[in-house]
Amino acid sequence: MAITLTINGKSETVDAAPGTPLLWVLRDHLQMTGTKFGCGVAQCGACTVHVDGEPTRACVTPHDTLEGAQITTIEGVSGDAADAIRNAWVANDVPQCGYCQSGQIMAATALLRDNPSPDDAAIDEAMSGNLCRCATYMSIRRAIKEAAAAL
Amino acid sequence: MLMRDLGIIPAQKADAAGEGPSPYVNLSRRAFVGGAGLFVLGVTLAGCSTYVEPEIDADAFDLPEPGASPLTEVRGGDATPALWIAIDRDGAVKITCHRSEMGQQVWTSMAQIVADELEADWDKVEIIQAEGHERYGDQNTDGSRSVRFNFHRLRVAGAAMRQMLVAAAALYWKLPVEQCSAKGGLVSNTQNDETLSYGNLAELAGKLEIPAEADITLKTPKEWRYINAEIPSLTVPRIVRGEGTFGIDVQRPGMVYAVVARPPQLFGRVSSFDDAKTLEVPGVLKTVRLPDARPPALFQPLGGVAVVARDTWAAIEGRRALEIAWAAGPNAGYDSDAFAEQLKATARASGKVRRARGDVPAALAAAKKRVSAEYYAPHLGQTPMEPPSATAEWDGDRLECWACVQDPQSTRATLAEALGIDKENIKVTPTWLGGAFGRKSKPDFVVEAALIARDVGKPVKVTWTREDDIRHGYFHSVSAQYCEGGLDADGKCTAWLHRTVFPPISSTFDNTVAEPSDGEMGMGASDVPFAMPNLRVESGNAKGHVRIGWLRSVANIYHAFAVQSFAAELAHAAGRDQKDYLLELIGPPRKIDPETEGAKYGNYGASLEEYPIDTGRLRNVLEKAAAMAEWGRKLPAGRGLGIAVHRSFLSYIATVVEVAVKPDGSLSIPGVWLAVDAGTVINPRHVRAQMEGGTIYALSNALYGAITAKDGAIVQDNFPSWRLMRMREAPRAFEVEIVASDAPPGGVGEPASPPAAPALANAIFAATGHRMRTLPLIGAEGSKLKLPTKQSA
Ligand code: FES
Numbered sequence: 001m002a003i004t005l006t007i008n009g010k011s012e013t014v015d016a017a018p019g020t021p022l023l024w025v026l027r028d029h030l031q032m033t034g035t036k037f038g039c040g041v042a043q044c045g046a047c048t049v050h051v052d053g054e055p056t057r058a059c060v061t062p063h064d065t066l067e068g069a070q071i072t073t074i075e076g077v078s079g080d081a082a083d084a085i086r087n088a089w090v091a092n093d094v095p096q097c098g099y100c101q102s103g104q105i106m107a108a109t110a111l112l113r114d115n116p117s118p119d120d121a122a123i124d125e126a127m128s129g130n131l132c133r134c135a136t137y138m139s140i141r142r143a144i145k146e147a148a149a150a151l
Numbered sequence: 152m153l154m155r156d157l158g159i160i161p162a163q164k165a166d167a168a169g170e171g172p173s174p175y176v177n178l179s180r181r182a183f184v185g186g187a188g189l190f191v192l193g194v195t196l197a198g199c200s201t202y203v204e205p206e207i208d209a210d211a212f213d214l215p216e217p218g219a220s221p222l223t224e225v226r227g228g229d230a231t232p233a234l235w236i237a238i239d240r241d242g243a244v245k246i247t248c249h250r251s252e253m254g255q256q257v258w259t260s261m262a263q264i265v266a267d268e269l270e271a272d273w274d275k276v277e278i279i280q281a282e283g284h285e286r287y288g289d290q291n292t293d294g295s296r297s298v299r300f301n302f303h304r305l306r307v308a309g310a311a312m313r314q315m316l317v318a319a320a321a322l323y324w325k326l327p328v329e330q331c332s333a334k335g336g337l338v339s340n341t342q343n344d345e346t347l348s349y350g351n352l353a354e355l356a357g358k359l360e361i362p363a364e365a366d367i368t369l370k371t372p373k374e375w376r377y378i379n380a381e382i383p384s385l386t387v388p389r390i391v392r393g394e395g396t397f398g399i400d401v402q403r404p405g406m407v408y409a410v411v412a413r414p415p416q417l418f419g420r421v422s423s424f425d426d427a428k429t430l431e432v433p434g435v436l437k438t439v440r441l442p443d444a445r446p447p448a449l450f451q452p453l454g455g456v457a458v459v460a461r462d463t464w465a466a467i468e469g470r471r472a473l474e475i476a477w478a479a480g481p482n483a484g485y486d487s488d489a490f491a492e493q494l495k496a497t498a499r500a501s502g503k504v505r506r507a508r509g510d511v512p513a514a515l516a517a518a519k520k521r522v523s524a525e526y527y528a529p530h531l532g533q534t535p536m537e538p539p540s541a542t543a544e545w546d547g548d549r550l551e552c553w554a555c556v557q558d559p560q561s562t563r564a565t566l567a568e569a570l571g572i573d574k575e576n577i578k579v580t581p582t583w584l585g586g587a588f589g590r591k592s593k594p595d596f597v598v599e600a601a602l603i604a605r606d607v608g609k610p611v612k613v614t615w616t617r618e619d620d621i622r623h624g625y626f627h628s629v630s631a632q633y634c635e636g637g638l639d640a641d642g643k644c645t646a647w648l649h650r651t652v653f654p655p656i657s658s659t660f661d662n663t664v665a666e667p668s669d670g671e672m673g674m675g676a677s678d679v680p681f682a683m684p685n686l687r688v689e690s691g692n693a694k695g696h697v698r699i700g701w702l703r704s705v706a707n708i709y710h711a712f713a714v715q716s717f718a719a720e721l722a723h724a725a726g727r728d729q730k731d732y733l734l735e736l737i738g739p740p741r742k743i744d745p746e747t748e749g750a751k752y753g754n755y756g757a758s759l760e761e762y763p764i765d766t767g768r769l770r771n772v773l774e775k776a777a778a779m780a781e782w783g784r785k786l787p788a789g790r791g792l793g794i795a796v797h798r799s800f801l802s803y804i805a806t807v808v809e810v811a812v813k814p815d816g817s818l819s820i821p822g823v824w825l826a827v828d829a830g831t832v833i834n835p836r837h838v839r840a841q842m843e844g845g846t847i848y849a850l851s852n853a854l855y856g857a858i859t860a861k862d863g864a865i866v867q868d869n870f871p872s873w874r875l876m877r878m879r880e881a882p883r884a885f886e887v888e889i890v891a892s893d894a895p896p897g898g899v900g901e902p903a904s905p906p907a908a909p910a911l912a913n914a915i916f917a918a919t920g921h922r923m924r925t926l927p928l929i930g931a932e933g934s935k936l937k938l939p940t941k942q943s944a
């Protein structure tokens with residue numbers, strides 16, 4: 001059944017089976033591969049997108065529940081917090097392989113939007129759902145603090 | 152900064168993007184121009200007047216056809232400039248990277264080496280990812296050796312090209328070459344400040360003779376501008392926008408998606424299956440029965456049934472609906488708990504001697520004090536965040552694959568064998584790898600994609616779900632080790648016995664092999680750098696029941712865990728400071744050759760002349776890390792510092808870990824201090840990242856990681872049961888010091904891992920008095936150490 005979704009401000013009509021998670025609609029139907037698959041069970045955060053501004057695991061969110069919602073992905077996330085995060089990520093070369101980093105950036109951007117000067121506990125809270133096997137945690141923490149200072 | 156994509160054209164962009172230049176278009180043309188782009192007139196101020204760079208017409212020069220490249224066999228392989236570098240007329244410098252980018256920043260480091268000698272303008276540098284082909288020499292991005300293998304020849308290639316560009320400018324200006332100099336992508340006339348840009352000179356330069364190595368002047372280290380500099384990553388600006396193509400991201404026109412139901416046990420088989428319900432799942436197109444795997448495992452796929460669908464989710468749902476009766480096969484009896492007891496029993500009995508000095512039995516008998524300990528470490532999974540994924544396209548004669556592989560050449564050879572077609576008809580291009588850690592050096596998943604693509608006649612992407620990755624891996628080997636030491640009346644160590652037992656990686660390639668290989672023994676056991684008068688290293692045999700494979704730093708992980716833990720146990724028995732005692736065990740600065748004591752030692756494929764085992768360098772990093780951590784400082788109750796030092800992949804690393812342990816056993820890591828001597832370093836910023844990453848990877852495994860088997864099948868399935876360290880558990884502080892060195896480059900991607908676990912266990916002992924000898928220390932659940940019930944001796 002065709003469904004219209006609003007992704008990064010654009011209307012996209014997709015025809016996927018009912019219940020198909022947003023992740024696979026983005027990746028396989030819309031060729032928006034910036035949002036990654038890491039676990040499929042809401043344990044790793046690689047698939048994090050924003051739904052109406054809230055960080056959301058696309059791997060467990062059926063796409064057909066999202067009509068009318070504003071969906072934002074790594075390809076489209078913008079604004080002061082996103083810019084500050086991207087700049088700090090580049091300045092610190094945060095990513096190693098980069099695979100988890102779309103999700104990390106989406107989580108960190110949402111954190112900074114809600115809390116422009118997060119302390120360590122707030123960073124732990126907001127970022128502990130995002131696994132990084134390359135273990136860039138030290139750099140992520142540093143970069144979030146730099147981004148907050150730059151805001 | 153412009154960067155070229157990987158030659159994978161997203162389906163919807165195929166027309167707009169067009170075909171990128173072939174990565175080796177220049178080989179046949181011998182010219183350096185990539186063909187794309189227009190000449191850009193350079194306008195600079197020379198003296199007082201405006202200088203407009205003239206456009207060079209290379210055809211106006213009647214030059215003899217140049218001879219064959221004299222640089223095909225320099226140290227490290229072919230350094231022919233056109234193999235590695237193409238310069239477009241617009242000045243873009245395209246550097247071919249033949250190694251796989253998996254987060255170690257090899258695109259950036261390879262480019263730094265070439266661009267430095269080339270005197271390129273860094274902002275003009277782009278990377279072209281090489282496909283798998285012998286012309287590049289070794290492409291196996293494994294063993295922490297991309298820089299070591301290629302440093303020299305890439306310098307030669309860059310310098311040769313620079314000299315040819317200078318020679319072209321001299322020819323154009325009719326000047327002696329001494330009056331021309333290259334810098335930042337321009338050749339200057341030193342007499343009058345006129346310049347010619349590389350893009351303008353490239354075509355003429357391509358018509359000149361390639362200089363012989365003897366005529367090439369490499370820069371001195373003092374002249375380096377990109378080597379040993381904190382150059383920002385070439386991949387990161389794209390990663391932060393969700394751009395770049397990982398294996399799982401490849402798109403091809405008309406592509407379908409597949410997942411595979413694999414037998415739970417190694418060499419299990421499908422006895423029968425019913426796909427009626429699968430075919431009713433919306434979006435499922437068909438199922439494909441894959442050939443059964445037969446011993447030895449090699450890189451062959453595991454067999455099973457593939458479900459092909461119009462998207463990945465439909466394939467996953469279709470797989471869920473499959474009804475398969477499995478025949479369990481020869482490994483159905485594998486139980487990792489029972490096997491652990493077997494390994495430990497083997498480790499208690501004498502084994503095959505792999506290195507011997509003095510008379511250990513006599514020295515132990517004469518010792519004033521004898522100490523012994525058993526260590527156990529379980530199987531681990533590499534679990535890169537990007538699971539294995541491959542796309543294959545078969546046109547009836549030719550196969551093309553794009554995949555996150557560490558070695559496109561072995562992938563190509565494996566595909567040729569599996570499909571029974573000529574290698575010349577197979578093209579394999581590595582994508583970016585979303586982490587690899589050894590998993591992606593095994594191309595079984597690419598063969599799956601190829602077999603399915605041949606069956607369905609459409610491009611196919613095979614995705615491994617996380618469950619697939621965890622259950623069907625090439626696992627880090629499980630090990631039991633026995634250590635015994637003798638101390639004299641002064642507490643000095645007089646005897647060292649280390650016995651190690653584990654199923655070897657060779658069992659994956661020949662299932663009759665049960666004896667640890669020299670290579671594995673040389674990772675932390677037979678190369679132990681200790682000076683006591685009596686030393687003996689033994690191995691015991693163990694059979695493999697799952698596929699055993701490399702995992703970041705390989706056998707060094709469990710060997711360093713036992714050796715560096717036991718060194719601390721001896722220090723404790725002697726009533727000495729752990730760091731001081733470790734220095735004493737290492738002994739005075741000297742060079743060690745394990746072969747003089749009966750070991751067969753490969754030294755990571757390098758000679759001991761060029762890359763000695765230098766205890767001076769080992770001592771140096773140990774003292775540095777201790778100083779960084781303020782070793783010996785007073786700590787509050789429940790806190791402790793632990794230290795460990797290890798040489799692997801030709802680099803020396805010492806790590807100090809501080810732990811805070813609450814009375815209930817819950818643990819946090821306030822700090823880590825690490826000193827590394829990796830010889831010549833290309834990019835200190837990225838070396839630091841590898842030190843942090845390699846350490847935390849190992850801490851995560853040591854605290855939480857265990858792959859176990861029951862009835863031959865892997866018990867863990869996804870991140871709750873296979874656990875990784877998270878942000879809140881990560882160290883609070885992490886300091887890295889890189890020792891300045893002009894020694895040849897060592898490895899960086901792996902060697903930070905081995906000292907991490909023993910430093911952690913030693914810190915826990917310092918904090919609690921409990922000696923932990925079994926990994927993992929916490930496990931998949933909770934935050935509390937599995938503290939032993941009785942105090943250590
Ligand atoms: S893929 Fe969604 S949380 Fe892991």
Ligand code: FES
Nearest residue numbers: 097098100132134
């Ligand atoms: S950067 Fe590789 S998984 Fe996070």
